[in-house]
Amino acid sequence: MVALAIIIERLTSLRASRVAPPQLLDEVLTLTRSGLPSADVVQKLEASSPLGAVLSAGIRAASAGKAVPEAQVRTAFEASGRVVVHQLERYLSTLGSIATAAPLLGLLGTVIGMIEIFGAQAPTGGGGSNPELLAHGISIALYNTAFGLIIAIPALMFHRHFKSRVNELVLTLEQATDQLLPQLSGGRRG
Structure with a gap:
């Protein structure tokens, strides 16, 4: 926002x-x-x-x-x-910071989600793990990275556009x- x-x-x-x-x-x-x-x-x-x-x-x-x-x-x-x-x-430095930090925050969310998924798996090796639930959990955890990139890519593009515009002005x-x-x-x- x-x-x-x-x-x-x-x-x-x-x-x-x-x-x-x-x-x-x-x-x-x-x-x-x-x-x-x-x-x-x-x-x-x-x-x-x-x-x-x-x-x-x-x-x-x-x-x-x-x-x-x-x-x-x-x-x-x-x-x-x-x-x-x-x-x-x-505000251009703020926009640049958002472009830089958003993918890192998304990656952090993904790593935390992966830790939670693997931590919730049965600690014993005896069939307590459900591969379908594991795959679903991983896909949900990856949404964090996707959202980070969805924010970062346009922010980076506009940051560079505005820097160029300022130079022209x-x-x-x-x-x-x-x-x-x-x-x-x-x-x-x-």
């Missing part, structure tokens, strides 16, 4: 349109061409999306003075980007900051 909840939450949270709206960078580039926007516009930009949060950090750094060096703006982008990446990777954020950086540090302050 936890893995399913994480998968649903990450599917909705890691949409490109939510993290990096397609027109946002163009709007910010247009807005900053004639000068830096006001504080309330920057605050709205920050609240709009993770990309907006990163871009607004650079704009705030550029607003600090007349001749802000490019390195200072880049540092602001990077600091904000680390926070955003942490938010994008939220981080690249998009980096490219956006690279496009805005020259404009913020190019001396066009209003």
